[in-house]
Amino acid sequence: MEFLLKSAADVDRLQVAAVTERLQYVAKALPLIKSALDGRTR
Amino acid sequence: MGQGEVSLKVVTALKIYAVAHTNDDLDQLPTRARRCPRWLRRGSHAPLVIFSPESPLLALGGWSAIVSSSKALNGGWFVGKRPVDPVIHEPNNSCAQNESPGGPGAAPGKFTNRQRFLNACQCRAAGSSTRWLMRQAGRALPEYRSLKQKHSFLELVQTPELAAEVTLQPIRRFDSTRHFFFATSW
Numbered sequence: 001m002e003f004l005l006k007s008a009a010d011v012d013r014l015q016v017a018a019v020t021e022r023l024q025y026v027a028k029a030l031p032l033i034k035s036a037l038d039g040r041t042r
Numbered sequence: 043m044g045q046g047e048v049s050l051k052v053v054t055a056l057k058i059y060a061v062a063h064t065n066d067d068l069d070q071l072p073t074r075a076r077r078c079p080r081w082l083r084r085g086s087h088a089p090l091v092i093f094s095p096e097s098p099l100l101a102l103g104g105w106s107a108i109v110s111s112s113k114a115l116n117g118g119w120f121v122g123k124r125p126v127d128p129v130i131h132e133p134n135n136s137c138a139q140n141e142s143p144g145g146p147g148a149a150p151g152k153f154t155n156r157q158r159f160l161n162a163c164q165c166r167a168a169g170s171s172t173r174w175l176m177r178q179a180g181r182a183l184p185e186y187r188s189l190k191q192k193h194s195f196l197e198l199v200q201t202p203e204l205a206a207e208v209t210l211q212p213i214r215r216f217d218s219t220r221h222f223f224f225a226t227s228w
């Protein structure tokens with residue numbers, strides 16, 4: 001989804017299918033950050 | 043949380059954010075919400091990020107770049123345009139069928155704000171659709187702006203290495219404050 005939400009119709013255009021697959025970059029980014037923080041996370 | 047510790051836990055991070063379920067809730071945001079710089083509140087930035095509670099991950103996705111707690115940045119809540127319709131998105135069936143203390147479809151008044159929030163995080167009925175309001179602070183940083191000149195916002199968000207870098211930038215600069223990996227995507 002790459003558009004601004006300006007109305008309820010825009011919200012209807014949002015795609016919620018396959019969220020996990022489409023957000024894999026989040027799962028890949030988290031270990032990078034945790035590694036860089038070197039145990040300072042909780 | 044001790045000095046220098048960094049929270050990457052979602053719930054821990056979200057606790058400090060306002061969770062507004064209706065437009066009336068938006069009116070109840072902390073006054074600091076109204077103190078954020080005018081340029082930060084321009085509607086063109088699409089600041090109001092709206093999610094239904096079907097997936098906690100959805101609330102975690104993309105705006106990783108922007109993140110940071112930000113008392114040090116003297117920021118406020120990033121409150122944007124209000125949606126036209128206060129009921130934005132109903133939970134999907136898999137979420138709505140999960141058990142919750144108030145039961146699916148329970149009236150909003152059945153929950154405390156805390157319970158409603160926790161229910162939404164756990165994909166349970168929360169009595170109303172949930173909207174996550176996210177503030178943006180990272181772009182105040184010179185190092186972020188420098189990176190932003192080379193990459194689009196979506197590139198920053200969707201490239202793990204870049205998202206990690208911009209997440210770490212405020213942590214490096216404000217080592218003793220809390221910082222949160224925060225994100226949204228579609």
